[in-house]
Each structure stands twice: as C-alpha cells, then as structure tokens.
Amino acid sequence: MKKTMMIVLALVLALSCFAVSLAEDMPVVKIGVFEPASGDSGAGGKQETLGIQYANIVQPTVEIGGTTYKVELVTADNGSSADKAPSAAQKLVSENVSVVLGSYGSGVSIAGSDYFKNANIPAIGLTCTNPQVTAGNSHYFRVCFLDPFQGTVLANYAFKELGAKTAYCLGEAGNDYDQGLITFFQQAFEGLGGTVIHDDFMNNNSDFTSFLSNAQMYGADLIFCPVSIAYSTQIVSQAASQGIAIPVLGGDTLDSNVVAAAAKGTNIDLIVTTFYQEGANKEFDEGFKAWLASDAEAMTNNGGNDMIAGVTCMGYDGYFAALKALQDAGSTDGAAVMAALPAVEIDGVSGHIAFDATGDAIRTSAFVKKVNNETGDWEFVAEQTVE
Numbered sequence: 001m002k003k004t005m006m007i008v009l010a011l012v013l014a015l016s017c018f019a020v021s022l023a024e025d026m027p028v029v030k031i032g033v034f035e036p037a038s039g040d041s042g043a044g045g046k047q048e049t050l051g052i053q054y055a056n057i058v059q060p061t062v063e064i065g066g067t068t069y070k071v072e073l074v075t076a077d078n079g080s081s082a083d084k085a086p087s088a089a090q091k092l093v094s095e096n097v098s099v100v101l102g103s104y105g106s107g108v109s110i111a112g113s114d115y116f117k118n119a120n121i122p123a124i125g126l127t128c129t130n131p132q133v134t135a136g137n138s139h140y141f142r143v144c145f146l147d148p149f150q151g152t153v154l155a156n157y158a159f160k161e162l163g164a165k166t167a168y169c170l171g172e173a174g175n176d177y178d179q180g181l182i183t184f185f186q187q188a189f190e191g192l193g194g195t196v197i198h199d200d201f202m203n204n205n206s207d208f209t210s211f212l213s214n215a216q217m218y219g220a221d222l223i224f225c226p227v228s229i230a231y232s233t234q235i236v237s238q239a240a241s242q243g244i245a246i247p248v249l250g251g252d253t254l255d256s257n258v259v260a261a262a263a264k265g266t267n268i269d270l271i272v273t274t275f276y277q278e279g280a281n282k283e284f285d286e287g288f289k290a291w292l293a294s295d296a297e298a299m300t301n302n303g304g305n306d307m308i309a310g311v312t313c314m315g316y317d318g319y320f321a322a323l324k325a326l327q328d329a330g331s332t333d334g335a336a337v338m339a340a341l342p343a344v345e346i347d348g349v350s351g352h353i354a355f356d357a358t359g360d361a362i363r364t365s366a367f368v369k370k371v372n373n374e375t376g377d378w379e380f381v382a383e384q385t386v387e
Contacts, residue, residue: 026070032092034102039080040228045104046301051315065330078108085111093119098332106130107176122338126318130180134359145363151184159192168220173200181226226251233262240266257307264376271370274310284349317348
C-alpha cells in the first residue's frame, strides 16, 4: 500500500508541474469558490474547498470553443455568516468569474444568491441542501441531495433500524440548514408514528449541558443535531462527559474527521448521512490522499489527517460539472454557462449527476455511516434509499 501511495504521489506532483509549464501562455477562465474558511462552518468549508483544489490539479485546463484555457480558482471567504456572504459574493462578481462553486452552508448560499443572479453568473451548490437555495430561480444549481430527501432517510433509519420512538432534535436558532433539516426529519419521523421534542440554542453557545439533560428527561431514544462542526464536536464531547448513552444522529455537516475524533474513545454512537464513503472510488481516494501527503497546508485544512469527507468529494464533482458547462457553452460568458447547465450530465465520484427542472441533482440514495469508537474512523453502515 505504501509503495502504491508513493507512485500516486509522484504522478500527482508530475502532473502539477507539467500543468504549470503548459498553462503559462494560455487564456484564463475563472471559477469562483464561495466557501467559509472561518466561522462555525470553516472546517467544513475548508474540506469542501480541498475537493475543488484537488480537481483543479487533476484537470487544470478546459477546452472552450476550440481554445484551451487555464482554470484559475478565485476564493472568497463568506465567514459562515449571512452578514458576510454578500461581500464575498461581490468579490467574486468583481473578479469576473464565469461560474461559482459553493457554498458549504445553505444560509450563506441564499444570502449570496442575488448577487450572482444580478451579474448573470451561475452558481453550483455542492452541499447546501436546503430547498430554498434553488427554489424560484434559474441561476443556482446543485450537485447534492436535498434536505427533504435527507430528512426522510434519517427518519426512516432512526425509526426502522434504530428502533427509536422519541427523538430529541437540537438546532441553532435562525440557521436555515439546521431548522430546515429538523423540520423535514420531524415530518417524516412523526409520519412513521414517532414523537419529536425540539429545542434551539442561540448562536455562539458553548454549554449544551441543559439541552443534553433535557434529552434524558424526555426519555429520548436518540439526539438529532444537524448542526455545524463547531457545535457538534462540543455536543458529542459534553454528552460523553455526562455519561449519556443516547445515540447521536446527524446530517452531512457531521461527516468530518474532526467530529469523528470527538467520538473516539467514548461510548457515543455517532451516525450520519452523507454523500460519499471512503473506499467507493479507489482512484480518487489514493490520488487525494497522495496530494494531502505532499501539501502540509492541505493536510491541516483537512483536519490533520487524510480521512476523506463527503463534502470533499462533492467539491471535486462540482468542479467537473462546472468544466462540462463551460465546454458545452463554448464560452466563458456567465449567461452562456448558465444556459448550458440544465443539460449537463457527468459521471462523478459520488455517482451520476444530472439536473431536474429546478436545477437540483437527481439523487436517489445516501450513505449512512457511523464512527468506530476505538479507531475514530467512519465505517459504512448502509446505502439508504427513499421510495
């Protein structure tokens, strides 16, 4: 295995060096990266961005209208905040990007949306799962599944596989992602005959003791907390310190090596739904890990180890969807790329990607996985579908 990784690393480095020399005299097409590098979702945003950056190394050029262009990534930190998202969106517009990728976080995606719309620049959401991101507009697309689907998958798994009858749901007040996914989970869970208790905490909260005590008081069979990485690590750690044995269930935001590390060495059963499970695509896994091993900053941004998050895979697939749109448009003009996007189809690492009439990816399954408490690794549980 070590020898294989060294060979892959050498190929990645050689490809990178070749691409730099090849692209020196090429025209440039810019792709905007609208992601949080700071704030509550900064860790997830960095992992999502890594997928885009690795894809750019794998394919740093694209042929548009018979001309080969160098692809330049232009990044803008939206700070995990709806207040900061507009200025980040305006930065990308001012840089004349042809298409935008992001964001990790539905709230910031919605907050930046109109700036892209007014500039005739299409955006491709990578893991922003709230339906409102694409609803009522023609410029925002998405390569991930949506919260109505994810909420139903989680509810079905909780009720049918875990045998849960009472679910304690905990989210950040005012957070579009948290509240949206909790709503869809609640609808599906109660539809199956379950009972839901719902609590909210305020922004910047760090003490979840009372909320965890509430879960015990209500006799909850599971805690559903589809919150940011920053909050979920605290919830898992504090639940373990309180000796709580209730399983913790989360959506795609909890699919992080940072969250897995919080559950390592505890008795907390941590289960999530996500877009990708390491091992599903050997070529992608080995290439990405080799790149991380060659780049200390990238390794740091991945949480300090080479575990692959589902959001990284979606960043990778989103980049190639953007390249296909540029190719099909035959132009770097944002309006032309927007017009080409509805017909784009690619076979990504996460599966086949095509868009429906709303601009959402047509997805029929999600990965369910849980943390191995001894190793801190994610382990595949099931590929869950919804009829």
